[in-house]
Amino acid sequence: MSTQNDTARAFKALHKPGDPLVLTNVWDAITANAVASLPATKALATASYAIAAAAGLSDDELTLEVNLRAVSAIAKVAKAHNLPLTADFQDGFGDQLDEGVRSVIKLGAVGINLEDFSRELGGLYPVAEAQERIRRVLAVAGEEGVPDFVVNARTDALFAGQNVDEAVQRGKAYLQAGAANVFIWGGPSRKGWSRGEVEKATEALEGKLNVILVRMKPDGLSVKELAEMGVARVSVGPQLMLMTAGSVGDAAAKILAGEGV
Known part of the structure; x- marks a missing residue:
């Protein structure tokens, strides 16, 4: 019988530079x-922004309790x-x-985005403190019998006004602290980041990079292109939540206008 750490180890092994793990993030049991x-x-992955929106909250208002409630429902689906x-x-x-x-480990999760x-603070943690928080996560996971717990360390350096080089340096520090992978987020104002930036970060981080597939941007990079870059x-x-909400609104408008379902 496999253990939760066996699942964590298998999940970690899915992160292959050049053959990326593709996650279509969910937010409740139905989407899961x-x-x-x-x-x-x-694998299943949650999206905090979508979980918050489903609870009538902004992403910044999401509490641990609300997040865990959603994870609990989704974890049952993952287990099934x-x-x-x-x-x-x-x-x-x-x-x-x-x-x-x-x-979250007791609920069955084998990884988190951090x-x-x-x-x-209203800003970035100092690098040393962010590293220590990653180490704390892995220490707790070890205590819970999941030493291969996967931390996908997200840096918001670009969102905070820093450049790609600074984001990469933070990413390297997080890998040194035990993170399995790095997620560099560009922030909403950037609407994604360029091919050159992705290539630069991928090379510097030896492929241990998470990139968001911008499905709502016509010229966004495809999964195939990102794979070829080595992420x-x-x-x-x-994004699926935002697309779904739009589809529901369109369908409801037709029904309210007298059309059939």
């Missing part, structure tokens, strides 16, 4: 079931389909980091 039922799905689950854990919810990680932008992980964040 829809994605988990697809033969090509290799025998799929690894990784949870978007924002900045670790400040001083609730250890408590939160222990809870950001270096602190809502409490190890591709996700979509809350």
